[in-house]
Amino acid sequence: MPRKIFTRPQALTGKAFHYCPGCTHGIIHRIVAQVIDELGVRENTVGICPVGCAVFAYDYFNVDMIEAAHGRAPAVATGVKRVLPDRVVFTYQGDGDLAAIGTAEIVHAAARGENITVVFVNNAIYGMTGGQMAPTTLLGQKTTTTPRGRDARTAGYPLRVAELLSTVEGAAYVARVAVHNPANVVRAKHAVKKAFRVQLEGRGFALVEVLSTCPTNWGLSPLEALAWLEENMLPAYPLGEFKAPPDLTGGDG
Amino acid sequence: MPRKIFTRPQALTGKAFHYCPGCTHGIIHRIVAQVIDELGVRENTVGICPVGCAVFAYDYFNVDMIEAAHGRAPAVATGVKRVLPDRVVFTYQGDGDLAAIGTAEIVHAAARGENITVVFVNNAIYGMTGGQMAPTTLLGQKTTTTPRGRDARTAGYPLRVAELLSTVEGAAYVARVAVHNPANVVRAKHAVKKAFRVQLEGRGFALVEVLSTCPTNWGLSPLEALAWLEENMLPAYPLGEFKAPPDLTGGDG
Amino acid sequence: MLWEILITGFGGQGILLAGQLIAYAGLREDRHVAWIPSYGPEMRGGTANCAVTVADAPISCPLVTEPLVLIAMNQPSLDKYEPAVLSGGLVLYNSSLINRGGGRNDIRVLDVPANALAEELGNVRVASVVMVGALIGATQIVSLGTAMEALADVLPPHRHGLLPLNREALARGALIGSRCRFSPAGGVMPGGAR
Amino acid sequence: MLWEILITGFGGQGILLAGQLIAYAGLREDRHVAWIPSYGPEMRGGTANCAVTVADAPISCPLVTEPLVLIAMNQPSLDKYEPAVLSGGLVLYNSSLINRGGGRNDIRVLDVPANALAEELGNVRVASVVMVGALIGATQIVSLGTAMEALADVLPPHRHGLLPLNREALARGALIGSRCRFSPAGGVMPGGAR
Amino acid sequence: MMKGNEAIGEGAIRAGCRYFFGYPITPQSELPHYLAWRLPEVGGVYLQAESELAAINMVYGAAAAGARVMTSSSSPGISLMQEGISYLAGAELPCVIVNIMRGGPGLGNIAPAQSDYFQATRGGGHGDYRHIVLAPSTVQEIIDLMGLAFDLADRYRNPVLVVGDGILGQMMEPVELKDEAPPAPPPKPWATTGIRGRGRPNIINSLYIVPEDLEEVNRRLAAKYAAIRAREPRWETHRLEDAEVVVVAYGTVARIARAAVDRVRARGLAAGLIRPITLWPFPERPFAGLRGRVRRFLAVEMSAGQMVEDVRLAVQGAAPVHFYGRTGGIVPSVREVAEAISSIAGGKSVAEEDFHQAAGADR
Amino acid sequence: MMKGNEAIGEGAIRAGCRYFFGYPITPQSELPHYLAWRLPEVGGVYLQAESELAAINMVYGAAAAGARVMTSSSSPGISLMQEGISYLAGAELPCVIVNIMRGGPGLGNIAPAQSDYFQATRGGGHGDYRHIVLAPSTVQEIIDLMGLAFDLADRYRNPVLVVGDGILGQMMEPVELKDEAPPAPPPKPWATTGIRGRGRPNIINSLYIVPEDLEEVNRRLAAKYAAIRAREPRWETHRLEDAEVVVVAYGTVARIARAAVDRVRARGLAAGLIRPITLWPFPERPFAGLRGRVRRFLAVEMSAGQMVEDVRLAVQGAAPVHFYGRTGGIVPSVREVAEAISSIAGGKSVAEEDFHQAAGADR
Amino acid sequence: MARRVRITFREDFCKGCGLCVRFCPRGIISLAERINAQGYHPATVAEPEKCVGCAICAWMCPDVVIEIERDEAA
Amino acid sequence: MARRVRITFREDFCKGCGLCVRFCPRGIISLAERINAQGYHPATVAEPEKCVGCAICAWMCPDVVIEIERDEAA
Numbered sequence A, B: 001m002p003r004k005i006f007t008r009p010q011a012l013t014g015k016a017f018h019y020c021p022g023c024t025h026g027i028i029h030r031i032v033a034q035v036i037d038e039l040g041v042r043e044n045t046v047g048i049c050p051v052g053c054a055v056f057a058y059d060y061f062n063v064d065m066i067e068a069a070h071g072r073a074p075a076v077a078t079g080v081k082r083v084l085p086d087r088v089v090f091t092y093q094g095d096g097d098l099a100a101i102g103t104a105e106i107v108h109a110a111a112r113g114e115n116i117t118v119v120f121v122n123n124a125i126y127g128m129t130g131g132q133m134a135p136t137t138l139l140g141q142k143t144t145t146t147p148r149g150r151d152a153r154t155a156g157y158p159l160r161v162a163e164l165l166s167t168v169e170g171a172a173y174v175a176r177v178a179v180h181n182p183a184n185v186v187r188a189k190h191a192v193k194k195a196f197r198v199q200l201e202g203r204g205f206a207l208v209e210v211l212s213t214c215p216t217n218w219g220l221s222p223l224e225a226l227a228w229l230e231e232n233m234l235p236a237y238p239l240g241e242f243k244a245p246p247d248l249t250g251g252d253g
Numbered sequence C, D: 001m002l003w004e005i006l007i008t009g010f011g012g013q014g015i016l017l018a019g020q021l022i023a024y025a026g027l028r029e030d031r032h033v034a035w036i037p038s039y040g041p042e043m044r045g046g047t048a049n050c051a052v053t054v055a056d057a058p059i060s061c062p063l064v065t066e067p068l069v070l071i072a073m074n075q076p077s078l079d080k081y082e083p084a085v086l087s088g089g090l091v092l093y094n095s096s097l098i099n100r101g102g103g104r105n106d107i108r109v110l111d112v113p114a115n116a117l118a119e120e121l122g123n124v125r126v127a128s129v130v131m132v133g134a135l136i137g138a139t140q141i142v143s144l145g146t147a148m149e150a151l152a153d154v155l156p157p158h159r160h161g162l163l164p165l166n167r168e169a170l171a172r173g174a175l176i177g178s179r180c181r182f183s184p185a186g187g188v189m190p191g192g193a194r
Numbered sequence E, F: 001m002m003k004g005n006e007a008i009g010e011g012a013i014r015a016g017c018r019y020f021f022g023y024p025i026t027p028q029s030e031l032p033h034y035l036a037w038r039l040p041e042v043g044g045v046y047l048q049a050e051s052e053l054a055a056i057n058m059v060y061g062a063a064a065a066g067a068r069v070m071t072s073s074s075s076p077g078i079s080l081m082q083e084g085i086s087y088l089a090g091a092e093l094p095c096v097i098v099n100i101m102r103g104g105p106g107l108g109n110i111a112p113a114q115s116d117y118f119q120a121t122r123g124g125g126h127g128d129y130r131h132i133v134l135a136p137s138t139v140q141e142i143i144d145l146m147g148l149a150f151d152l153a154d155r156y157r158n159p160v161l162v163v164g165d166g167i168l169g170q171m172m173e174p175v176e177l178k179d180e181a182p183p184a185p186p187p188k189p190w191a192t193t194g195i196r197g198r199g200r201p202n203i204i205n206s207l208y209i210v211p212e213d214l215e216e217v218n219r220r221l222a223a224k225y226a227a228i229r230a231r232e233p234r235w236e237t238h239r240l241e242d243a244e245v246v247v248v249a250y251g252t253v254a255r256i257a258r259a260a261v262d263r264v265r266a267r268g269l270a271a272g273l274i275r276p277i278t279l280w281p282f283p284e285r286p287f288a289g290l291r292g293r294v295r296r297f298l299a300v301e302m303s304a305g306q307m308v309e310d311v312r313l314a315v316q317g318a319a320p321v322h323f324y325g326r327t328g329g330i331v332p333s334v335r336e337v338a339e340a341i342s343s344i345a346g347g348k349s350v351a352e353e354d355f356h357q358a359a360g361a362d363r
Numbered sequence G, H: 001m002a003r004r005v006r007i008t009f010r011e012d013f014c015k016g017c018g019l020c021v022r023f024c025p026r027g028i029i030s031l032a033e034r035i036n037a038q039g040y041h042p043a044t045v046a047e048p049e050k051c052v053g054c055a056i057c058a059w060m061c062p063d064v065v066i067e068i069e070r071d072e073a074a
């Protein structure tokens, strides 16, 4: 009896990703799709794409999808969820999208305890537009708009979104994970699954920040990028659950 | 020899405030003016007004003043400060202005460690527009847009700005004070003074959240409003310094 | 007939309610009516005014810049708006708070001690209702009975205990108003569609 | 004379640099020049192309939709753009990656084994520079010497170590190009202001 | 009797709208206050957004989910919505947006104005899009046009803007409410409601990275706008039959202008009125028959002269087009407008450029 | 040789601009990349804002502080700035805003477009305000117009918009840079720089709560705009002397149109070109002398037809005004435009409404 | 060391909110019967000699109505 | 109990990023010499019988190239 150990999730269409080689956006897409499959909510789900490298996510997720304006995915998700409270609504957003232009929308979706799931891809850069500084860019990191390296005196400090949002009462689940090696990819999936379960159980706002690579704009090979993430991002962005309903803390999602 | 114990600060013009009787916006204005006088920076200061009941602050502060668009005072202040780094730049903002429409601007001014001082007046309501719910409105509080009392399930939870911003690295000083009795008014002044000193010493972003009354839209007399603040707002919004440079923690400003 | 009425005074004098009372009474008599408040920064504490139009034909313009009737509840508003009254028009003023009648001789003027009467009735807040009574007494714009019924339209249910007091205020005002039988026929009235 | 040139190929084949090299060389000879890349989503990984105009008079329109010269570095771009070449025009194609010449008989076609030559020189990335050499050899649009000087304009300073290699690539290309002495005079050329 | 702002809310509810997302601003506050009470009563959702930006994007989400949805604001808030409106138009999502215009530019004031006409009719956002603009002038018409607004939005899958000013919003007039059950909105098979029972994902989107594809979309939109231009212009005329001077005005100002027309008619001047009800598409048809007879046109606006351009485009040089306007929240009086009519009729010109002097002299 | 986007930056620096606040967006990214290097070199400040909204309000603050300051974006980002631009105009603050337009509406794409013409010329924000709009068509002209933009902004205390498209932004052309020291900006006694040495506070504001006061401001603004209309229209003509068919086009498209005019001239057709350099104020003067002689006008745009309205307003019915446009990022070719000219000259009409069919047939 | 305190109310600025009345530790401030230009009952001190010059009233006054001076005889 | 693992690469989706190569605990994946339709050197397993079916490669693959099945004979 052949058993499928690993197959393409149903919640992905058959279309090949447009991401650069080794870009971990693809891993995160697949994780989300796996979770949707495992929870059996594919027919019931509406996803919101960001403006960012994941702008074409509507071509990849095999569910109803909405392309939102840059940064406004949480507001769009709110509109959908208020009309269709029994649907599963998620946003998928980059760090420019969520942590820069969309700051107000994410903070207030969290404050409202909006019953949605947010997958937040922190790659410390604006990927799509050519490698400009993101709010999450590390100090000293060179980007096309910090050509001499990010200097806190003129360009400020990296924004730690998970920490920020975990102070907000309406946020039920806030975690940070990474996808730079297999163990962490599995943990990331557990966190994403919890974030969906929180929504399914009507507990409020759930966000998973995923540390991700951008080989192209970091100017590194895919493997170098994984190492750079581990060496540079992990110290600045500690992994873990920052907020979780007591009965959901730790363990497998 | 007659000694002035208490006189009108020089940093106020001679114009009477337009605020409602007993509205503590007036106390906060005076505190800011006292601090400007005491620090001797009146001729060197540029203030930014919000859109809110304090919109006419440009008529009251005897310094150069700019009226900003609703919520954008921190961005305007950034523009001024980058051009004139040796001037003292402050914003004065309500909770609708700063904590709703202006969320992104305040979070990022803090993240940049923008060297400005923010006076944030939390009166748990939109005063100027007729008593609508603010992000800071308490659960159960009746407003013109939560006529049945704020219900977390539909209107979300009160946003605690001081707690939120104290997670941000660029914020050098974050405190919450109140002005409902003399002792607290004096403490509030100390905090505001520290927030200006932090700027003068180039240490970065400083914000003082001031719990304030809105007798008119709370539907209370001025004295009842003070009591309501104490009984209802203090439990939800604990006072204290949430972040301060070690050498500036506690004590008189 | 087209009645264009301006009611002006301090905030808190019941100006807006007085205007609504006239409008609702007109509505109960199947007339065309409109009511417009002034709004904005003037509202709080400062001056308040509203315009009421009662007409037999559909109302073109519900804005009243040249009233046929001015009801002035305090001195500043009398000073400000009296010059705008149409020649041949009518001014009712609150003589409890206003010393002098207007300075024009092409209009009719009626002094109504509205505050004094209202205080006699035990509640100074019905002064503006006294004025509406006086308006009705002077002009028969609507019948007094209709106005009394319309009180229920404008007072919120939890204030309906005050209906008798307000009826009394209307009646007292009407008595004073009836001293001055005003008919606009003689006035100069612009506008074609009346 | 108005030279409108389209250079097309994969991203990473040095297309944009080749175009700039021609433009800078033109500039060094005091000609009017313009250079426009295609940009956008096609950039990364996918196709790349740029347009170069070199003219004796001011350039009206720097966009090239109907090129006089097409330099095609791969098959898809030859297929896509060859039909647009002006009648009487010239196509240079990279015969290392492209099997067949074009299907038109109203244009001149020159096959240049650019990749092969570049690999011979030890660096496949100079294939597009070989093509520029071939263009110069065929057309004398600029002098070969000027192009060699212009290499310094387009290579960033930290790459100037590669100048000799690139000069060699230009020279090899020019040799091949000189097989085909192209003069556009015979071609049908629209446009009035040349 | 009902206040204009409340009538907007009640009109929306009776049109089957159950979702409101907005951010407080004067002078439209009675509308959110009203809906904060009423919507929960009818099983709907009133949500105060953190900003106008968030509000318009919540509208985008709710519209994508297939709901009849609206937002409301006043001038500065509407400016903040321009990106969102362009997205709504690009993704072809139906919704209704209310602008109770106030004095500008900048913070301006909260007094009545009509100075967002350009923004409303030319699309303040980016790209080639249009939205229908309805301009009621009575409280009853508000009720009626709110129903129409939702119908048109759904019919054309396009945002519809309803514009008024503080006077209309604060005004009370009697209204007749039809006691019908709200019409069932048309089926929306394109809505993103989850693929259950459908199989294939629906996608709501305005990104078309290939220019040919985006041009195709723009063609489809252009065809739709052409259809709207052909079918949907609405207007009212008053005493136009034999008019030699024609006033053009909308909303509150149209009522003043109508009274002014009556006033000068009483003095023997053959004046008439065209009141555009749709500002876009601008009603050009009523101008068609006037060539030759009408000697002069007069656009009257609470602005420095914006609709006057549409009047000029409609008149195409057939007769001089004059302008009379007040700004900053000043409402022109019947007398002022009547004098402006008389003065242009007598040959004096109240040109756009002179409006400020003219207005000044008139006070 | 310089890229257009870089020329914007270098032009600004040579005009004395030392402050840039902006948010990344394609296709103008080379400009912020360039300035992120260059501004610190000349003692200036490059600041990446958290959004376009923040950026335009930083510009507001820097302008209030008396600096020469600029921002830059592309279509959706410019839509987000509309409230801020209205505030800048209302508070009469000088600044320069660059819009490298892309395909719309909504997210559209990043290909070249001119479909923000209405927004640019009619004020996408609320209230009666205007800003000068400059439309360069070569890299050299970018450099020159950037200097002019800052001068005009300061002279009139008004925002100035510079519009281009991705082609112009990415294009490299030789430029001549004047090696002069940047001009000292004019004194700004109104700037909020602290009261030292002045005594009385300066206030930057656009709030005037009393309608009479706000009308006064609007009158002052209207007078200023009238002065700009009288003094500042700029344009270029090409072979207009004896033209019977006149093409009107700006920016990149004007270069295509110029080549097309030459092409049809070569075929004996008496065509000419008017290239508006200022889109607002729209240059009406070059149209004045054409009545009678010119049989037809043709507006060519990368839009569904926007400037065509200004051409109609300028022509005032004197001759038919046709339109040819491409959208979605498609750039019309010289051949297409030449054919459009020939076809209307021959009497065939390429009407606005038909643009999509026409464009389709042309491909 | 004799000390004399002088307390002054800028009466036209007073809005009769009563905050000074509430917090004066000596309980000597009251709202007057009369109405000021703004239409409010202004705060007043009937027996100024009882004032200790603590300035608590001034600190609590939202309208900067109150000024306090002290004569300090050495 | 005999187990057999079948690993399949959807080669046209592979971008040759090498993540699977790096993380395969058995070190059996390599990038092929050939170039696929997208222009990349695709990943491949030369000795599939060495595969233990741990699926680590699949978990790390950003392009969902790899599928793994196991025949479970009872």
Ligand SMILES: Cc1ncc(C[n+]2csc(CCOP(=O)(O)OP(=O)(O)O)c2C)c(N)n1
Binding pocket: A050, A051, A052, A053, A054, A070, A093, A094, A095, A096, A097, A098, A121, A123, A125, A126, A127, A128, A129, A134, F023, F024, F025, F026, F052, F076, F077, F080
């Ligand atoms: C209003 C607006 N501003 C700017 C842009 C340009 N833009 C597109 S994506 C993007 C940022 C992408 O960065 P991020 O969100 O970190 O996503 P990533 O590409 O890194 O996954 C920006 C600024 C836009 N499309 N719209």
Ligand SMILES: Cc1ncc(C[n+]2csc(CCOP(=O)(O)OP(=O)(O)O)c2C)c(N)n1
Binding pocket: B050, B051, B052, B053, B054, B070, B093, B094, B095, B096, B097, B098, B121, B123, B125, B126, B127, B128, B129, B134, E023, E024, E025, E026, E052, E076, E077, E080
């Ligand atoms: C863009 C925009 N949106 C909305 C408004 C309307 N508005 C004016 S003040 C205000 C809120 C005031 O509340 P807050 O900031 O709490 O100040 P307060 O009056 O309570 O001191 C709002 C929503 C506006 N002027 N501009």
Ligand code: SF4
Binding pocket: A018, A019, A020, A023, A024, A025, A053, A123, A127, A128, A213, A214, A215, A216, A217
């Ligand atoms: S640019 Fe960066 S984030 Fe975007 S697809 Fe490429 S590697 Fe991934």
Ligand code: SF4
Binding pocket: B018, B019, B020, B023, B024, B025, B053, B123, B127, B128, B213, B214, B215, B216, B217
């Ligand atoms: S409305 Fe409230 S906040 Fe505003 S002045 Fe009055 S009391 Fe103060």
Ligand code: SF4
Binding pocket: G007, G023, G024, G025, G026, G027, G028, G029, G045, G050, G051, G052, G053, G054, G055, G056, G057, G058, G068
């Ligand atoms: S200074 Fe002190 S004692 Fe004197 S009146 Fe004020 S509070 Fe009372």
Ligand code: SF4
Binding pocket: B022, G009, G013, G014, G015, G016, G017, G018, G019, G020, G021, G042, G043, G060, G061, G062, G063, G064, G065, G066
């Ligand atoms: S606190 Fe100030 S405003 Fe209030 S009553 Fe006392 S003096 Fe008057």
Ligand code: SF4
Binding pocket: H007, H023, H024, H025, H026, H027, H028, H029, H045, H050, H051, H052, H053, H054, H055, H056, H057, H058, H068
């Ligand atoms: S399943 Fe495990 S052993 Fe097999 S190829 Fe993948 S990583 Fe290697």
Ligand code: SF4
Binding pocket: A022, H009, H013, H014, H015, H016, H017, H018, H019, H020, H021, H042, H043, H060, H061, H062, H063, H064, H065, H066
């Ligand atoms: S990880 Fe996936 S895409 Fe990368 S080389 Fe392996 S199979 Fe190919």
Ligand SMILES: [Mg+2]
Binding pocket: A052, A094, A095, A096, A121, A122, A123, A124, A125, A126, A127, A134
């Ligand atoms: Mg990113």
Ligand SMILES: [Mg+2]
Binding pocket: B052, B094, B095, B096, B121, B122, B123, B124, B125, B126, B127, B134
């Ligand atoms: Mg508030």
